[in-house]
Amino acid sequence: MTALTTPYLWYSTRATGIVALLLLTLVVFLGTFVANRIGGTIVGRFEINELHRSLSIVAVIFLALHIVTTVIDSYVATGWLSTVVPFASPYKTTQVAIGTIAFDLILAVWISSLLKVRIKNATWRFIHWFSWIAYITALVHAAMIGTDTKGTTGLAFVAFSAGAIVVAGLWRFFGRPTRAGGRTALSPLARAARPAAPSAKSANSPFPRDQRPTSKGRPRR
Amino acid sequence: MGVIRRTGSFVLKVNPILCDGFGHCHELAPELVDIDEWGYPIIKKDPTPFGNVRALQSARYAVRGCPRQALSIERVGDQP
Numbered sequence: 001m002t003a004l005t006t007p008y009l010w011y012s013t014r015a016t017g018i019v020a021l022l023l024l025t026l027v028v029f030l031g032t033f034v035a036n037r038i039g040g041t042i043v044g045r046f047e048i049n050e051l052h053r054s055l056s057i058v059a060v061i062f063l064a065l066h067i068v069t070t071v072i073d074s075y076v077a078t079g080w081l082s083t084v085v086p087f088a089s090p091y092k093t094t095q096v097a098i099g100t101i102a103f104d105l106i107l108a109v110w111i112s113s114l115l116k117v118r119i120k121n122a123t124w125r126f127i128h129w130f131s132w133i134a135y136i137t138a139l140v141h142a143a144m145i146g147t148d149t150k151g152t153t154g155l156a157f158v159a160f161s162a163g164a165i166v167v168a169g170l171w172r173f174f175g176r177p178t179r180a181g182g183r184t185a186l187s188p189l190a191r192a193a194r195p196a197a198p199s200a201k202s203a204n205s206p207f208p209r210d211q212r213p214t215s216k217g218r219p220r221r
Numbered sequence: 222m223g224v225i226r227r228t229g230s231f232v233l234k235v236n237p238i239l240c241d242g243f244g245h246c247h248e249l250a251p252e253l254v255d256i257d258e259w260g261y262p263i264i265k266k267d268p269t270p271f272g273n274v275r276a277l278q279s280a281r282y283a284v285r286g287c288p289r290q291a292l293s294i295e296r297v298g299d300q301p
Contacts, residue, residue, distance in 0.1 A: 034288060037243065037260075046245040046286045121239055121290045 009073035014148055016066040018157070021142055023059035024106075025164050027052060028135055032168045037177045053113075060110055067103065095145035102141055105134035135165055230268030231294050233280055237261075239291035249286050250279035268297045 030052035039045040067083050070076075078096055082089035084104060086097035112119065112127040139161050148154045233246070233253050242260035246253075253276060255263040269276045277294075284292045 034243075040244065040248070044245075044248045045243060046248045046282075049245060049286060049288060117285075117290065124290075 009069045010075065012069040013066055013073065014146070016062045016069065017142065017146065018148060020059055020062040020066050021138060021161060023055060023062055024135055024138060025161055027056045027059050028131065028165065028168050030055060031131070032172045035172060036175050056110070056113075060106065063103065063106065092145055095141065098137055098144065099141035102134050102137035105130045105137065109134065132165075132169065139165065228271065230270045230297050231277070231280065232266065232268050232297055233264050233283065234293050234295045235262055235264055236291045236293075239289045241289050241291075243288050245286045245288060246283040246292055250276075250283040252276055253280055254283060 030048055033039065033048045034045065034052055037045065039048045071078055071080055071083060076091040078089040078091050082096055082100060084100065084107075086100040086104075087093055088100075089096035108127055109131045112124050116124050139158065142161075143149050143158045146154065146158075149158050233250070235246075240261060242262075244256055244260050244262075246262050247256040253265045253269065255265075257263055269280075271277055280294050284294060
C-alpha cells in the first residue's frame with residue numbers, strides 16, 4: 001500500500017464509524033417501527049418503511065467509507081482481505097475481526113434486501129434477523145477498538161447505543177401487534193365514510209371469516 | 222413491436238398466505254386497495270386498464286412497498 005499516512009484518514013475512520021453506528025441505531029429503530037405497525041396517522045406506514053430502506057443505504061455508505069479509510073490508512077496494517085475475512089488483520093486481530101463479522105452480516109442483510117423481489121420472502125426474513133446480531137457485533141467492535149469510545153462521552157455513546165438496541169429488541173418482541181394493524185387513517189378512503197354494508201364487504205374479502213385473526217391475541221405463526 | 226402496448230387491464234392480486242396486514246398497499250394505492258377492519262386488503266375486483274397510468278403506478282408502488290411481497294399485478298382478459 002502506498003504510504004497514506006495523513007492523520008485525516010484516521011480521523012475519517014473514527015468519524016464515519018461513529019456516524020455509521022448512529023445511523024444503524026436509527027435504521028434498527030425504524031425497522032422496529034415497521035414491524036410493530038407504527039404510523040398511519042401523521043406519517044404513513046409506507047413512509048416509515050421507505051425511510052428505513054433509504055437510511056439503511058446511507059448507513060451502508062458510511063460503513064463503506066469507514067472500512068475504506070481504515071484499509072488505505074497505512075499507519076495500521078489491516079489489509080483488504082480483512083474487510084470480509086475475519087481474523088485476517090495483523091493489527092488488533094480480534095477487535096478488527098469482530099467488525100468484519102458485523103460487516104459480513106450487514107452485507108448479507110443488504111444483498112438479501114436488494115434481491116427481495118427475487119428470493120422467497122421467508123428467506124429474506126430469516127436473513128433480516130441477522131441485523132440484530134450485526135448491530136450488537138458492531139457495538140462490541142466499537143466499544144473494543146474505538147478510539148473515541150474511551151472517554152466519558154464515548155462511553156456514554158456506547159451505553160446509549162446498547163440501551164437503544166435493548167429497548168428496540170424488547171419492544172420488537174413484546175410490542176408485536178396482532179397480525180393486522182388495522183385500518184390506517186392516512187388515506188382518503190379511510191377518511192371517507194365507511195360503507196354501511198358489512199356483509200357485502202366481508203363477501204368481497206379474500207379471507208374467509210373463519211381464517212381471520214381476531215383483534216385480540218397473539219399473531220399465529 | 223417496440224411499442225409499449227397500453228392495452229388490456231390488470232388487477233392486483235394478493236397472496237393471502239404471505240399477507241400480514243401491514244396496510245402499506247392501502248396507503249400506496251388507495252384507489253385499488255381498501256382495508257377491512259382487521260387491516261387486511263380488500264382488492265378492487267374490476268380490472269383497471271393499463272392505460273390508467275396513475276393507477277398502474279400506484280399498483281407498482283404497492284407491489285414494491287409490500288413488506289411481505291404478497292402483491293402482484295395480474296393481466297386479465299385481452300388474450301389474443
